[in-house]
Amino acid sequence: LDIDHGTYPYVTSSTTTAGGAAAGTGTGPRELDYIVGIVKTYTTRVGAGPFPTELFDEDGPGNYMGVKGHEFGATTGRKRRCGWLDTVSLRRSLAINSVTGMCITKLDVLDGLEKLKICVAYDFDGEQVDIPPAGADAFERCKPVYIEMPGWTGSTRGANSFGELPENAQAYLKKVEELCETPIHIISTGPDREETLVLQHPFD
Secondary structure, three states: OOOOOOOOOOOOOOOOOOOHHHHHHHHHHHHOOEEEEEEOOOOOEEEOOOOOOOOOOOOOOOHHHHHOOOOOOOOOOOEEEEOOEEEHHHHHHHHHHOOOOOEOOOOHHOOOEEEEEEEEEEEEOEEOOOOOOOHHHHOOOOOEEEEEEEEEOOOOOOOOOOHHHHHHHHHHHHHHHHHHHOEEEEEEOOOOOEEEEEOOOOOO
């Protein structure tokens, strides 16, 4: 939703990138030696605008993620739009921000889903692309190309290490790393601070 790199006019009014943080705080970009990207295990969007992986189901995974993930505006109570993880847009965001490592949040929201999908490319007017097109109008014409992965029935909450996560959850996270070409350094498995797995500390 960055004003320069987002789907204008469906964007915020400011620069939301890591580079914008440097400019806004008066810190030189060479001082940024680690940039963490906070990423949900699925995709959400507030308000209007193109959203290729959006799910419109009432009884399916889209509504499941919205309810379980408490995807409602804190002030307005407005329901957020939910969909499968979109690694096409995510890769673009990671590149724009020069992300060092990802913090994956809300892994527990996927607990109990039988099957998971990950968007790995777009069908753009009949051509498969792995880079988002420029402009909201072009973005609106993109259709997701998915891979499917098995879900897991066990709970991810309370896991004290990566190895304690269900095997399919581990496989899902490894696939996200592979597709994004960016390591996962932190995993959040619940809303409490203690429900966080730090695989590599940003300040070590």
